[in-house]
Amino acid sequence: MTNPDPISVFRTEAAELLEQIESGLLDLTRSLDDRDRIDAVFRGLHTLKGSGAMFGFDALAAFTHHCETAFDRVRKGDVPATHELVSAVLSAQDHMRALLETPNGDHDALSAALLDNLHRAVDGKGSAAAAAAPVAGASETAAAAIAAPAAGALREWRIRFSLPANAMANGTNPLGLLDEMRELGDCRIVADTARVPDLAALDPRDIHLAWNVTLKTDRPRSDIEDVFIFVMDEMELDIAEAAGEDASAAPAAASAPAGAPMAKAVVVTEREAPAVQAANDARQAKSAENVRVPAERLDEMMDRVGELVIAQSRLTQLAGTAADLGLRSVSEEIERLSGELRDTMMVLRMMPVASLFSRFRRLVHDLSRETGKEIELITEGETTEVDKTVIDRLADPLVHLVRNSIDHGLERPDERIAAGKAARGQVVLSAHQTGGEVIITIKDDGRGIDRERVRAKAEASGLVQPDQALADQELLQLIFQPGFSTAQAVTNLSGRGVGMDVVKKTVEALRGTIDIASRPGEGSQVSLRIPLTLAIIDGLLVRVGTGCYVIPLSAVEECLELSLEDDLRSRGRSFISLRDSLVPFLRLRELFRTGTTPDPHQKVVVISTGAERVGLVVDQIIGDHQTVIKSMSKLHHDVATFSGATILGDGSVALILDVTHLVAAGQHQEAQLRAAG
Amino acid sequence: MTAKILTVDDSASIRLTTRVTLANAGYAVTEAVDGLDGLDKLRAGEYDLVVTDLNMPNMDGLTMIRELRKLPAHTGVPVIFLTTESDGEIKAQAKAAGATGWLTKPFDPESLVKIARKVLGR
Numbered sequence: 001m002t003n004p005d006p007i008s009v010f011r012t013e014a015a016e017l018l019e020q021i022e023s024g025l026l027d028l029t030r031s032l033d034d035r036d037r038i039d040a041v042f043r044g045l046h047t048l049k050g051s052g053a054m055f056g057f058d059a060l061a062a063f064t065h066h067c068e069t070a071f072d073r074v075r076k077g078d079v080p081a082t083h084e085l086v087s088a089v090l091s092a093q094d095h096m097r098a099l100l101e102t103p104n105g106d107h108d109a110l111s112a113a114l115l116d117n118l119h120r121a122v123d124g125k126g127s128a129a130a131a132a133a134p135v136a137g138a139s140e141t142a143a144a145a146i147a148a149p150a151a152g153a154l155r156e157w158r159i160r161f162s163l164p165a166n167a168m169a170n171g172t173n174p175l176g177l178l179d180e181m182r183e184l185g186d187c188r189i190v191a192d193t194a195r196v197p198d199l200a201a202l203d204p205r206d207i208h209l210a211w212n213v214t215l216k217t218d219r220p221r222s223d224i225e226d227v228f229i230f231v232m233d234e235m236e237l238d239i240a241e242a243a244g245e246d247a248s249a250a251p252a253a254a255s256a257p258a259g260a261p262m263a264k265a266v267v268v269t270e271r272e273a274p275a276v277q278a279a280n281d282a283r284q285a286k287s288a289e290n291v292r293v294p295a296e297r298l299d300e301m302m303d304r305v306g307e308l309v310i311a312q313s314r315l316t317q318l319a320g321t322a323a324d325l326g327l328r329s330v331s332e333e334i335e336r337l338s339g340e341l342r343d344t345m346m347v348l349r350m351m352p353v354a355s356l357f358s359r360f361r362r363l364v365h366d367l368s369r370e371t372g373k374e375i376e377l378i379t380e381g382e383t384t385e386v387d388k389t390v391i392d393r394l395a396d397p398l399v400h401l402v403r404n405s406i407d408h409g410l411e412r413p414d415e416r417i418a419a420g421k422a423a424r425g426q427v428v429l430s431a432h433q434t435g436g437e438v439i440i441t442i443k444d445d446g447r448g449i450d451r452e453r454v455r456a457k458a459e460a461s462g463l464v465q466p467d468q469a470l471a472d473q474e475l476l477q478l479i480f481q482p483g484f485s486t487a488q489a490v491t492n493l494s495g496r497g498v499g500m501d502v503v504k505k506t507v508e509a510l511r512g513t514i515d516i517a518s519r520p521g522e523g524s525q526v527s528l529r530i531p532l533t534l535a536i537i538d539g540l541l542v543r544v545g546t547g548c549y550v551i552p553l554s555a556v557e558e559c560l561e562l563s564l565e566d567d568l569r570s571r572g573r574s575f576i577s578l579r580d581s582l583v584p585f586l587r588l589r590e591l592f593r594t595g596t597t598p599d600p601h602q603k604v605v606v607i608s609t610g611a612e613r614v615g616l617v618v619d620q621i622i623g624d625h626q627t628v629i630k631s632m633s634k635l636h637h638d639v640a641t642f643s644g645a646t647i648l649g650d651g652s653v654a655l656i657l658d659v660t661h662l663v664a665a666g667q668h669q670e671a672q673l674r675a676a677g
Numbered sequence: 678m679t680a681k682i683l684t685v686d687d688s689a690s691i692r693l694t695t696r697v698t699l700a701n702a703g704y705a706v707t708e709a710v711d712g713l714d715g716l717d718k719l720r721a722g723e724y725d726l727v728v729t730d731l732n733m734p735n736m737d738g739l740t741m742i743r744e745l746r747k748l749p750a751h752t753g754v755p756v757i758f759l760t761t762e763s764d765g766e767i768k769a770q771a772k773a774a775g776a777t778g779w780l781t782k783p784f785d786p787e788s789l790v791k792i793a794r795k796v797l798g799r
Contacts, residue, residue, distance in 0.1 A: 006690050006693050006694050006697070007690075009689055009690045009693050010689075010690035012689075013688060013689050013690050040734075043732055043733075043734060046732050046761070047687060047688050047732070049761060050688070050691070050730075050759075050761045050782045050783070051688045051690050051691055053761070053782060053783035054690070054691060054694060054782060054783040054784070055690060055694075061783075168753050169746065169752055169753055169775070170746075170753075170756075170772070170775050170776065170777055171753060171754055171755035171756050171775075171776075171777030171796065172755070172777055172796075173755070173796070173798060175798070176795070176796065176797075176798035179798055180795065205752075205753075229778070230777055230778035230779070230796075233768075233769070233772070234772070292689070
């Protein structure tokens with residue numbers, strides 16, 4: 001599953017928070033002592049500060065911190081809410097927007113002026129002392145202190161500790177603490193059972209044991225203390241160095257406050273907000289134009305729309321045979337409306353591929369450092385929108401492809417210069433839409449695919465025979481075979497167990513296709529063609545024997561009659577001639593072992609995936625049909641010929657043909673026939 | 678078995694970061710948007726760890742922690758709270774409410790995973 005860029009999520013969120021803060025402040029101007037409003041504004045500022053610091057908006061976080069502090073004081077009744085304060089925070093809030101939009105801009109002077117204004121409003125005087133911002137760059141976290149191994153000489157420690165009786169109820173696992181100590185070094189642990197009460201008085205949820213531990217470790221004392229970081233305040237802990245010289249310091253550790261090892265920052269006291277905030281309408285009522293909806297609700301709605309489309313097509317069928325003109329006109333109206341509803345629904349599920357592409361900046365940056373290759377990432381067509389599920393599923397394959405381009409494709413700067421190229425390699429990620437498909441390409445200007453190595457590798461793994469002739473495209477397609485990898489050494493970039501075969505499978509599962517092109521010395525390009533949406537497709541309904549089948553319309557190139565000439569000739573080799581080229585065909589009657597007598601005029605539906613074409617011979621072409629895809633049950637997940645099923649207007653079921661598989665089967669048959677004769 | 682973690686935060690960006698971080702570390706993550714939502718999810722399922730913000734609308738983190746300690750399925754589950762402040766007062770309050778440990782914001786993903794490993798023991 002992929003994820004949108006946290007920073008862009010934060011920006012949206014921060015913009016919403018700022019709106020809430022603003023509307024809360026404006027409400028406050030009408031009733032200055034409205035507790036709920038004060039709390040709401042405080043909470044908004046608090047969240048903005050916390051998240052801002054998380055995502056690197058340090059100036060915003062530091063600035064917001066002062067406004068938050070001011071409001072905290074109002075909340076606690078230290079200072080009254082005044083119009084001066086509210087308007088000071090209002091103008092500060094505009095400044096926060098600027099800090100959000102241009103985090104690297106020069107805002108210092110304005111920040112200082114606004115803060116001065118704010119402090120004047122709170123205390124009646126400007127305060128320079130408050131300029132010490134505790135948030136910016138404050139990265140002292142509990143965990144940072146947890147494990148910073150510092151090598152030293154091996155020392156032996158005697159540790160005695162007992163935990164508060166209720167520690168287990170509060171989620172502390174004593175065994176976990178013991179395990180952590182074992183990780184520090186050689187450890188001997190003896191439980192002290194002296195304080196275990198009689199059975200009658202024993203509460204099994206409490207801790208009654210104390211522990212004596214002898215630990216040999218090269219880690220500093222602070223590492224031992226860090227084991228107990230969360231319970232330090234309430235526990236008894238004695239750490240003494242066995243060798244002697246440090247023993248006197250031991251009691252001090254026991255009484256040290258829990259926060260001591262890491263708390264350096266200036267502290268802002270904060271009391272908890274009232275237990276249950278009954279009304280937080282500021283958030284709900286006037287939020288932004290963006291409404292966040294859980295994806296599952298959209299999926300649910302998509303299902304309903306799908307069912308509606310099925311019901312509507314039954315209605316259309318019934319109305320078509322009815323004499324009632326009123327019914328017909330209503331049915332047509334519903335057909336139109338449900339079509340529009342479907343289209344609207346599709347749009348709701350669409351997300352710009354930007355959310356997919358944005359993650360690659362970081363990846364490329366990191367890979368560039370790891371590999372020592374200079375790389376420029378260019379993204380194009382980021383506004384192209386695709387179904388959310390497609391975005392989710394494509395993330396991993398794309399990461400793999402980009403890694404491949406960088407790892408196998410791009411050369412090191414010196415190699416590139418020697419080959420007469422710019423030192424900096426290019427990886428271009430682009431997306432654009434054509435008809436019902438989106439085409440995503442990953443292109444690099446590296447060394448291209450080394451055909452000889454592909455061939456050698458394929459022969460070594462038995463994928464091709466040494467003397468077997470392969471067209472260039474066939475050779476390139478070998479890299480999609482399971483277990484294939486040309487990397488001479490498995491580097492830590494590629495070779496992570498995800499191969500190109502997995503990429504191909506994922507793309508095919510999305511009813512897409514993958515194509516590869518490469519010129520030696522000039523670079524490679526992988527193109528993914530993916531249907532825009534997964535739930536509903538336009539299909540061509542055909543009949544084979546007594547069964548109805550759906551062929552995705554996007555794959556259909558043309559329909560024609562199987563001429564007697566082609567039919568007869570096909571006894572030997574199944575080809576039709578189509579404008580001077582030969583196209584292999586499959587007889588679906590044979591494939592499905594249909595028993596009935598064939599119709600006298602057989603039809604051919606020519607389907608294609610990228611460059612490959614195959615004809616499918618059917619009895620009858622019924623017409624186009626809007627298909628709501630229902631996936632097959634787990635029992636049928638290994639059925640290759642069909643990708644799903646759909647319900648027809650009369651309630652019967654039609655299977656949806658898997659185009660990719662059929663084209664491959666047709667090409668395979670052709671190859672076999674060619675080999676045979 | 679994959680440890681199940683519930684993260685409770687009203688900030689979508691923090692939720693996203695937390696989820697991605699923990700999911701990448703191999704944990705199964707469920708999200709809740711505030712204390713009330715968190716409590717609903719805790720009543721509906723069992724979790725091995727709860728990571729929660731304190732300052733949230735509808736129900737704050739402290740109340741949620743107190744309430745979850747009353748649920749039989751979650752009496753002993755570790756609870757980590759996120760706080761922007763590093764002083765002892767808030768920690769003492771949260772500990773009294775039943776929290777296991779804390780993490781100071783801003784935190785880096787690594788710290789979160791370390792803490793999760795620490796209290797989960799895996």
